[in-house]
Amino acid sequence: RLAIRTATIAGAIVAAACVYDAPVTPHDTNISAATVSTGPSLQIAATATAEPGGRYLIVFNPGRSAAAAIATELSTNGGHLEGLHEQLGFAVVSGITSEAAGRLAKADGVGSVEADIEFALESPSQAEALDASDLGTQSAESPQTALLFARQWNMRAIRADAAWAGGALGSPNVSVAILDTGIDYRWPDLNGRVDLARSISMRPDEDARLHTWFGALNLNPITDLNGHGTIVSSIVASNSNYFAGVTTRTTLFGIKVCTVFNTCSTLATLNGILYAADHGADVINMSLGGAFPKSAAPGLVSIFSRVLNYANRRGTLIVVAAGNEAADLDRNGNIYSLYCNSPHVVCVSATGPTAAPTPVGPFTNPDAVTPYTNYGRSAISLAAPGGGITSLNVLVSGPCSQTALVWHQPPPPTPGAPLPPPVIDGPLCPENAGLFRLSGAGTSFSAPHVAGVAAALVAMMGPGNPSQIRARLQNSSDDLGAPGTDPFYGHGRLNAGRAVSALP
Known part of the structure; x- marks a missing residue:
């Protein structure tokens, strides 16, 4: 049997959930050599983490590697190499600023730098x-x-x-x-x-x-x-x-x-x-x-x-x-x-x-x-x-x-202000x-x-x-x-x- 004692939870019962909420338009996640996009998100379910301390995809030019440039940037200005996949032509770095991403976009061997996209996941609630006493054979x-x-x-x-x-x-x-x-x-x-x-x-x-x-x-x-x-x-x-x-x-x-x-x-x-x-x-x-x-x-x-x-x-x-x-x-x-x-x-x-x-x-x-x-x-x-x-x-x-x-x-603390954590x-x-x-x-x-x-x-x-x-x-x-x-x-x-x- 079940002891129907419902946990105290926040949020509604999930009806159609568990993956992403809607096709969305995130931030422009492409980082050019000249600028890092900070344009607004147009919808709700994805955001590009282009803020300080963000995670970025570094795509190499065909047949090239940017491993040395990445190592130099991270050792000089901080950050973390989460994955270097030279055979597949990319790397993932985190903990760097948008300015650092802009510098990497100009580095030798780099084709593009794109900010991470965090997609929403709505969990069952x-x-x-x-009642564990009913657990038997x-x-x-x-x-x-x-x-x-x-x-x-x-x-x-x-x-x-x-x-x-x-x-x-x-x-x-x-x-x-x-x-x-x-x-x-x-x-x-x-x-x-x-x-x-x-x-x-x-x-x-x-x-x-x-x-x-x-x-x-x-x-x-x-x-x-x-x-x-x-x-x-x-x-x-x-x-x-x-x-x-x-x-x-x-x-x-x-x-x-x-x-x-x-x-x-x-x-x-x-x-x-x-x-x-x-x-x-x-x-x-x-x-x-x-x-x-x-x-x-x-x-x-x-x-x-x-x-x-x-x-x-x-x-x-x-x-x-x-x-x-x-x-x-x-x-x-x-x-x-x-x-x-x-x-x-x-x-x-x-x-x-x-x-x-x-x-x-x-x-x-x-x-x-x-x-x-x-x-x-x-x-x-x-x-x-x-x-x-x-x-x-x-x-x-x-x-x-x-x-x-x-x-x-x-x-938000005031209308139009960013959401607090x-x-x-x-x-x-x-x-x-x-x-x-x-x-x-x-x-x-x-x-x-x-x-x-x-x-x-x-x-x-x-x-x-x-x-x-x-x-x-x-x-x-x-x-x-x-x-x-x-x-x-x-x-x-x-x-x-x-x-x-x-x-x-």
């Missing part, structure tokens, strides 16, 4: 306390015995139960990298599933907050202060004590690129993809993203293509969330959608029930296209459960990170109050269903063949909507049982 060998499996319409919708019955539980030799807000690796459903040696934080600002709030606990830097990454991770793989995951044996490792304040660094994500590919990730899950005019950051578009091509050559399958703006990705003009407009990705749209009178159903039409999901015949690869929005009963649920924090944004109020799901479940809806939750099935397929078919895994996922899906490739379902709704040959 409906938390309920769990749950087993990772039988995920359907998880305490809250009756609520998990999402696992039944993709026939994960058939995959489990056929023995497809994943393998510890298969790794899925979670690029997100971190992972609560101490939560019972995730304890032992996360490789902490390979996990890494690429957000020094989050590392400082972790130390401030939980320094005495000596936690790994991958610790999740937001909650988003923990629930995403549990969908890919779980010990199935409380919540069943698509697999139970898959190894996870976390790469923190997002913050407690619901922002994700595009350049940290770039570095994170390369880190994951170079550290043995068979699958990367990215339940994050955004959109910007191609003309605003042409170097970034080019570099992302190079990075994703590199990961594909390394044998890594990349699964991404489609986004939640009900936008047609085939008709977005000059807007570039990260990451569904990028090469070699499996882009996942969202399905969810239209109604459920109780938390355990019955669930009406769980394969319905959600009203928030992005779509597009050329963009969407597959559909998977993301959660409905008609009631709490049709959301997707998972573990609430024991270190997730609640925060609020104070208003956000303020952290305290824990969302405090460890001393027991365990909590977190619920929400969005394509953020769709993607990890696909990543989990992909991990099960790698365990069956062997590593290093992302194109074969992608084809198997698509060819085994349920063809819903219009026959053939559909703008909303892509090749079809994910079918775990058929993918692993447990169903005809």
Whole structure:
């Protein structure tokens, strides 16, 4: 049973959330030799961090390297080299001023300098306390015995139960990298599933907050202060004590690129993809993203293509969330959608029930296209459960990170003044109050269903063949909507049982 004691939280129940809010126009992020743009942002979901201490992409001229110039600038005026990728023709630096970025733009070997873009990530925020006394004979060998499996319409919708019955539980030799807000690796459903040696934080600002709030606990830097990454991770793989995951044996490792304040660094994500590919990730899950005019950051578009091509050559399958703006990705003009407009990705749209009178159903039409999901015949690869929005009963649920924090944004001190820094109020799901479940809806939750099935397929078919895994996922899906490739379902709704040959 559930002790229905709702945590005190700030903000509304997430309905269509978990990725980016809308196609946006960020600052002009291209840094010329003469000037650094400080023009206003035209929309809400992305900002270019061109302020002092910002993070910048340095794109090299073809066949050139600017490593020496970067080293000289950083040693003379300060800053940090976050990544130097000469083979791919770029570097990422942080902690430098816009003036320093302007100097680097004039350096020998530099083609362009572009400021980082922080995309918004809206996290699930409906938390309920769990009663641990009901935890009994749950087993990772039988995920359907998880305490809250009756609520998990999402696992039944993709026939994960058939995959489990056929023995497809994943393998510890298969790794899925979670690029997100971190992972609560101490939560019972995730304890032992996360490789902490390979996990890494690429957000020094989050590392400082972790130390401030939980320094005495000596936690790994991958610790999740937001909650988003923990629930995403549990969908890919779980010990199935409380919540069943698509697999139970898959190894996870976390790469923190997002913050407690619901922002994700595009350049940290770039570095994170390369880190994951170079550290043995068979699958990367990215339940994050955004959109910007191609003309605003042409170097970034080019570099992302190079990075994703590199990961594909390394044998890594990349699964991404489609986004939640009900936008047609085939008709977005000059807007570039990260990451569904990028090469070699499996882009996942969202399905969810239209109604459920109780938390355990019955669930009406769980394969319905959600009203928030992005779509597009050329963009969407597959559909998977993301959660409905008609009631709490049709959301997707998972573990609430024991270190997730609640925060609020104070208003500007005077009309037209800049917003002050956000303020952290305290824990969302405090460890001393027991365990909590977190619920929400969005394509953020769709993607990890696909990543989990992909991990099960790698365990069956062997590593290093992302194109074969992608084809198997698509060819085994349920063809819903219009026959053939559909703008909303892509090749079809994910079918775990058929993918692993447990169903005809």
